[in-house]
Amino acid sequence: MTSPESGPTALVTVAHGTRNLAGNEIARLVAAAAAVRLGWPARASFVELSEPLFADVMVEAEGPTIVVPLLLSTGFHMRTDLPEAVEKASVPVVLGAPLGPDPLLAEAQVARLLEAGAVAGQRVVLVAAGSTDEAATRDQLAAVALLSRAWNGPVELATLSGHGSRPADVVRPGDAVSPYLLSPGFFHDRIRRECPDAAVVAEVIGAHELVVDLVVARASALAS
Structure with a gap:
């Protein structure tokens, strides 16, 4: 149909x-x-x-x-x-x-970052749940590119599972973390636990x- x-x-x-x-x-x-x-x-x-x-x-x-x-x-x-x-x-x-990924989601992520206290020019790490599916990885990289454009600053990718680097290997002291999640729950709780060095961990897109x-x-x- x-x-x-x-x-x-x-x-x-x-x-x-x-x-x-x-x-x-x-x-x-x-x-x-x-x-x-x-x-x-x-x-x-x-x-x-x-x-x-x-x-x-x-x-x-x-x-x-x-x-x-x-x-x-x-x-x-x-x-x-x-x-x-x-x-x-x-x-x-x-x-x-x-x-x-979509530009409107990136704009919403920027809004959540600003609400959390992130400032212009601050390095951002987009943290996704992760997947072993190559198409999902491509989507996550596209989301990083869209967020970087909307944020007008550097954005890196970290994932909690599957392909990609883990937050502990990517997040530096002073970074802002943007959860690539629509809803709070298990993965958002993990992001907060696994990003202790981040200056800011934003809320989910919601x-x-x-x-x-x-x-x-x-x-x-x-x-x-």
Whole structure:
């Protein structure tokens, strides 16, 4: 299914899911705000660890549906889990690309850095969860380039797992750390623990207005 047929369009966002309740609430806030902007019904869903599960939402879908993943890079979920779940739907479904990398996410990261007290010219380390998928690594490097442009300063990459250097090997005293994460939870807690020398560790990207802008733009493009 490549485009929805006539009828009301619904938005479904799909995040990874976390045992952190506040983390899952980020996805719900983004979906709700996008729904108001689009004038569509919307529902937040999760790959795992929280309900409703995306696979169940696809089975329950009752009309044309646009899916905007709240995932920041390509990986197993994008390649396998989400397409397999979409196949279970009995209605037309359009599945979008991962949310990142994107210039709007980089702008939101800059806002979080400034809120945390980072200053112009300060060296920044973007810390991602990491992956063994080469496409995810390319996405993370693209996110670094976008953040460097938006920050107008040096940005390096560190990852908590998979390919890439670990924060302990990249973060220097006085650096600012920008978590490449949408929601708080296990990985954000690890970043705080593993970056003791950082002068600033920003909050996650979260339900920033620019994230809502991006979801609305992606959904509108998929529906056209």
